[in-house]
Amino acid sequence: xxxxxxxxxxxxxxxxxxxxxxxxxxxxxxxxxxxxxxxxxxxxxxxxxxxxxxxxxxxxxxxxxxxxxxxxxxxxxxxxxxxxxxxxxxxxxxxxxxxxxxxxxxxxxxxxxxxxxxxxxxxxxxxxxxxxxxxxxxxxxxxxxxxxxxxxxxxxxxxxxxxxxxxxxxxxxxxxxxxxxxxxxxxxxxxxxxxxxxxxxxxxxxxxxxxxxxxxxx
Numbered sequence: 001x002x003x004x005x006x007x008x009x010x011x012x013x014x015x016x017x018x019x020x021x022x023x024x025x026x027x028x029x030x031x032x033x034x035x036x037x038x039x040x041x042x043x044x045x046x047x048x049x050x051x052x053x054x055x056x057x058x059x060x061x062x063x064x065x066x067x068x069x070x071x072x073x074x075x076x077x078x079x080x081x082x083x084x085x086x087x088x089x090x091x092x093x094x095x096x097x098x099x100x101x102x103x104x105x106x107x108x109x110x111x112x113x114x115x116x117x118x119x120x121x122x123x124x125x126x127x128x129x130x131x132x133x134x135x136x137x138x139x140x141x142x143x144x145x146x147x148x149x150x151x152x153x154x155x156x157x158x159x160x161x162x163x164x165x166x167x168x169x170x171x172x173x174x175x176x177x178x179x180x181x182x183x184x185x186x187x188x189x190x191x192x193x194x195x196x197x198x199x200x201x202x203x204x205x206x207x208x209x210x211x212x213x214x215x216x217x218x
Contacts, residue, residue, distance in 0.1 A: 001107055001178075001196070001218055008213055009176055009194050017174040019111055020164045020193070021142075023122040025180035025200035026218075027108075028132050030098050031058070035202070037090035038065070041082070047073050058203060059155050059183030061123045061148040062086055083125075091131055100136045101200075107218045108141045119164040121177075123148035123155055144168055155183040158191035165191070178218070182206035 001019075009016060024030045035055055042049045049069065050056070057065035066079035066086070075082065111118060118141055122129050126147045133139040144167040151159035165172050177188035177195045181203050188195035189210050197211035198218060208214050 001111070001215070005196075005213065005215065006176075009196070011194075014173050016116065016176050016194075017170045018117040018119060018165070018168050018176070020119040020121050020161055020168075020175050020177045020188075022177070022179045022181070022184050023120055023129060023132060024124060025058075025101075025203060026178055026198055027100060027104050027120075027138070028098050028136060029101050029200075030094065030132060031200055031202045033093045033097060034090055037086055037093060041086050041089060042069070042073075045073075045075055047075075054205060055202065059123060059181035061154045062125060062128075063149070064123075064154055087125060087127065090128065094128065094131050095135055098132055098135050100138070101218065103218050105136070105138055108138055112141055117168055117170065118142050119144045119146070119168050119175075121146045121148075121160040121164040123160070125149055155181075156186035156190065158187050161188055161191040161193060165193075176212075179211075182208065185211045 021027055039049050057068050063079055063083045066082040070079050120142045129145055129147055144164055146160050146164045148154045148160050151163050153159045161177055165175050172192040175193045177193045179185050179195055180198050180200045185195050185197050185208055194212040197208040197214045
């Protein structure tokens with residue numbers, strides 16, 4: 001995110017004090033790993049999930065995702081148990097294979113050097129978040145990390161972003177959110193925050209008209 005792009009986000013009398021990032025598909029090339037873990041798990045029950053690659057649960061917490069899946073298919077477990085099985089499968093994949101998206105570590109360090117405070121607000125569970133950030137080597141750059149399971153409502157509700165701003169001690173209007181999904185953009189805007197959309201391969205078909213700015217990458 002360049003100086004020129006930050007300038008395009010500026011509003012008179014409303015400085016940018018913090019940048020709040022989504023994680024999967026924004027910082028980490030992890031969406032394919034999550035989708036692989038879900039597909040492998042569901043294949044055990046003869047379910048071919050999202051064969052066209054357009055997963056309708058992108059942006060939801062994993063528990064919310066399995067609630068959607070259970071509403072569409074008959075499974076021998078409830079959403080919470082499926083979430084546990086999924087987490088056990090995805091954590092090793094993240095430790096072994098997750099990589100940062102192009103330019104991410106440099107962008108994060110540059111923002112910190114400019115005096116901006118960084119937060120992370122992800123629909124992923126706490127263990128998945130910490131594993132991903134640690135593997136990427138960027139965890140120390142974030143002052144606060146908020147998981148979607150820590151708030152009452154997941155995206156597109158604004159709760160996770162409002163909680164991140166609260167923990168950072170900044171007003172929502174002083175925050176810029178970086179997101180890759182339509183649900184995330186809607187959540188950021190509902191929080192009263194400016195939002196940069198950075199679509200990933202899995203979300204290029206989403207509607208980003210609510211975003212303040214759309215970029216091809218960081």
